[in-house]
Amino acid sequence: MRALILNSGLGSRMGVLTSEHPKCMTELTHGETIISRQLEQIQEAGIRDVIITTGYNESVLRNYISSMNIDLNIRYVNNPDYRTTNYIYSIYLAREYLNDDLLFMHGDLVFENEVIDAVLEAPNSVMTVSSTRELPEKDFKAVIDKSGKIQKVGVKYFDEAMNAQPLYKLRHRDWEKWLSEIIRYCENGDRGCYAENALNDLDGACEIYACDVRNMLCSEIDTPEDLAVVTEKLHEIESRTVYIAFGTDILHSGHINLIRKARRLGRLIIGVLTDEAIMSYRRYPLVSYEDRKAMFENISGVWKVVEQNSISHRENITRYKPDIIVHGDDWKTGFQKPNRDETVSMLAEYGGRLVEYPYAKNDRYAELEARTRKDISMPDIRRGRLRRELAVKGFITAMEAHDGLTGLIVENTVIYNNGMPKQFDAMWVSSLCDSTAKGKPDIELVDMTSRFRTIEDITEVTTKPIIFDGDTGGRPEHFVYTVRTLERLGVSMVIIEDKTGLKKNSLFGTEVEQTQDSIESFSEKIRVGKRAQKTKEFMICARIESLILERGIDDALERSHAFVEAGADAIMMHSRKREPYEIFAFLERFRSSDTTTPIVLVPTTYNTIREEEFKTRGANIIIYANHLMRASVPAMQRVSRTILENRRSSECDEMLMPFREIIRLIPAEA
Numbered sequence: 001m002r003a004l005i006l007n008s009g010l011g012s013r014m015g016v017l018t019s020e021h022p023k024c025m026t027e028l029t030h031g032e033t034i035i036s037r038q039l040e041q042i043q044e045a046g047i048r049d050v051i052i053t054t055g056y057n058e059s060v061l062r063n064y065i066s067s068m069n070i071d072l073n074i075r076y077v078n079n080p081d082y083r084t085t086n087y088i089y090s091i092y093l094a095r096e097y098l099n100d101d102l103l104f105m106h107g108d109l110v111f112e113n114e115v116i117d118a119v120l121e122a123p124n125s126v127m128t129v130s131s132t133r134e135l136p137e138k139d140f141k142a143v144i145d146k147s148g149k150i151q152k153v154g155v156k157y158f159d160e161a162m163n164a165q166p167l168y169k170l171r172h173r174d175w176e177k178w179l180s181e182i183i184r185y186c187e188n189g190d191r192g193c194y195a196e197n198a199l200n201d202l203d204g205a206c207e208i209y210a211c212d213v214r215n216m217l218c219s220e221i222d223t224p225e226d227l228a229v230v231t232e233k234l235h236e237i238e239s240r241t242v243y244i245a246f247g248t249d250i251l252h253s254g255h256i257n258l259i260r261k262a263r264r265l266g267r268l269i270i271g272v273l274t275d276e277a278i279m280s281y282r283r284y285p286l287v288s289y290e291d292r293k294a295m296f297e298n299i300s301g302v303w304k305v306v307e308q309n310s311i312s313h314r315e316n317i318t319r320y321k322p323d324i325i326v327h328g329d330d331w332k333t334g335f336q337k338p339n340r341d342e343t344v345s346m347l348a349e350y351g352g353r354l355v356e357y358p359y360a361k362n363d364r365y366a367e368l369e370a371r372t373r374k375d376i377s378m379p380d381i382r383r384g385r386l387r388r389e390l391a392v393k394g395f396i397t398a399m400e401a402h403d404g405l406t407g408l409i410v411e412n413t414v415i416y417n418n419g420m421p422k423q424f425d426a427m428w429v430s431s432l433c434d435s436t437a438k439g440k441p442d443i444e445l446v447d448m449t450s451r452f453r454t455i456e457d458i459t460e461v462t463t464k465p466i467i468f469d470g471d472t473g474g475r476p477e478h479f480v481y482t483v484r485t486l487e488r489l490g491v492s493m494v495i496i497e498d499k500t501g502l503k504k505n506s507l508f509g510t511e512v513e514q515t516q517d518s519i520e521s522f523s524e525k526i527r528v529g530k531r532a533q534k535t536k537e538f539m540i541c542a543r544i545e546s547l548i549l550e551r552g553i554d555d556a557l558e559r560s561h562a563f564v565e566a567g568a569d570a571i572m573m574h575s576r577k578r579e580p581y582e583i584f585a586f587l588e589r590f591r592s593s594d595t596t597t598p599i600v601l602v603p604t605t606y607n608t609i610r611e612e613e614f615k616t617r618g619a620n621i622i623i624y625a626n627h628l629m630r631a632s633v634p635a636m637q638r639v640s641r642t643i644l645e646n647r648r649s650s651e652c653d654e655m656l657m658p659f660r661e662i663i664r665l666i667p668a669e670a
């Protein structure tokens with residue numbers, strides 16, 4: 001595409017303002033002239049070839065443009081008869097350079113960036129019109145048909161006409177027709193009329209549509225009064241604030257393009273989503289908040305970078321009252337829709353507006369995201385995540401996973417409540433479910449090598465942090481190896497319970513014989529584990545069985561403090577009561593002297609309490625310890641029985657998920 005700017009005319013209505021240079025050199029704001037603004041906009045649109053027709057004061061204009069810092073191929077075409085001819089003749093003289101799609105404008109036209117964006121994005125040939133401005137007495141008006149196509153352009157049309165401005169984007173096939181007519185006019189000696197007269201003779205054969213720019217700035221400057229109006233509008237445009245939020249940690253060309261467009265609309269504020277906000281809907285960010293903030297601060301043309309605490313724009317709309325919010329159009333549907341609706345209604349309250357650009361879908365971006373996911377699933381990055389999530393969110397939830405598939409379910413299950421996403425933060429690799437999956441009792445019979453294999457099956461296909469149920473931790477000499485292997489595998493936390501001898505599952509409580517380890521012996525195991533640990537991030541959590549074995553809260557508290565003293569990074573207090581009171585009592589008493597050590601709860605039996613209440617009472621990690629396993633067993637039994645009863649499987653259809661849906665859960669190798 002090329003640009004054509006017509007600058008041959010005298011501009012006599014500007015009076016002294018054009019006595020020494022052509023009208024296009026009229027200053028608008030601090031050093032910016034009409035022509036410098038147009039050329040910059042053309043350059044930003046990615047157009048390289050510009051044809052400028054000249055006449056009056058040509059050398060002044062050429063010297064001025066050559067002093068500008070722009071990177072454009074400019075060809076000047078002089079119209080020596082500029083005093084006696086109109087621009088139709090200037091175009092005729094330039095005809096050999098106009099053999100392409102064309103962005104065509106008069107040299108006295110000032111328009112805001114959104115106008116040129118709209119013109120260039122239009123699929124057809126277009127001319128700018130305004131449906132909201134009054135019809136001018138002397139200037140151009142366009143007659144438009146029902147399909148939006150322009151029928152006539154001129155100063156004399158008033159019926160079914162709209163205010164029109166001489167800014168066109170012309171597809172070559174349309175422009176070719178108009179240019180042939182211009183050539184015919186000029187060769188017939190008709191050089192004093194508007195080029196649009198030639199267009200009108202084509203009777204709509206040249207398909208140009210109206211591009212309605214409504215109240216946006218798009219005005220010719222003919223008089224000093226016009227200049228005053230335009231400069232005032234430009235000041236208003238320059239003081240507009242534009243807001244755009246980013247939850248990304250990899251900047252790709254799609255983001256850069258969006259930023260480039262956004263900053264052309266006003267002073268750009270970028271809202272950087274906090275780690276917590278990103279984790280709530282997507283995944284753990286690979287790059288820290290501080291680094292992401294710095295990344296945006298270093299992009300030129302960004303006015304301010306601020307924090308956005310949630311995926312909702314609410315807080316920052318209230319705080320910054322941006323005139324414009326920019327977003328990709330992908331949020332018109334899907335989980336972000338309520339967020340978009342909220343944004344639109346908040347903007348409407350004070351007259352702000354939303355500008356949406358087509359979402360840049362690109363296989364390369366998907367590949368980049370897949371690679372990032374791979375990176376965050378690597379042990380060194382994954383291991384420290386639980387600590388960071390605890391630091392950022394203070395309260396997290398974990399769901400049981402016992403193989404790759406259940407890992408994927410925990411990884412990918414997300415729900416949206418009014419546009420606010422919710423998902424599990426971590427995975428619990430339970431000894432009970434790991435053993436059950438192998439058809440074995442939960443008595444430390446499944447050896448560590450097999451348990452590590454389960455972890456690997458899960459880590460291979462997921463990214464969320466893993467909390468590993470280490471049973472009793474075994475002998476201290478063995479625990480040393482377990483700790484190091486878990487660290488190598490990228491596990492974030494091991495929980496070991498203060499039992500000794502043949503361990504049985506805690507949900508049996510006192511129905512079976514179980515022995516609690518002594519404080520001294522278990523403290524020593526914790527110390528040995530902490531000494532063996534190679535990385536700073538790995539966590540060892542002490543699980544206390546006093547309430548399970550009905551030894552009372554005082555015993556539970558004494559042990560908790562002793563195990564923290566021995567180096568435990570967290571305490572898991574277990575209970576198998578249906579009522580939560582002993583857990584609440586423990587939380588209250590423990591928190592009265594220890595406000596920082598994370599507390600882990602497994603509310604399998606006292607399951608009527610919601611997460612918020614545990615959080616308020618001082619708990620930090622809630623584990624749903626066996627629910628996926630318990631969901632699958634009755635489903636499998638029902639299907640097995642139904643097939644036996646019916647001697648075929650069609651009765652089960654309703655109970656089964658088609659395999660092509662199951663396969664969707666499984667990511668393809670990127």
Ligand code: SPV
Pocket residue numbers: 430431432433442469505506507602604625626
């Ligand atoms: C497990 O899930 O293996 C546990 C928790 O240890 S519980 O079964 O409640 O003891």
Ligand code: MG
Pocket residue numbers: 430431432442469471
């Ligand atoms: Mg267990």
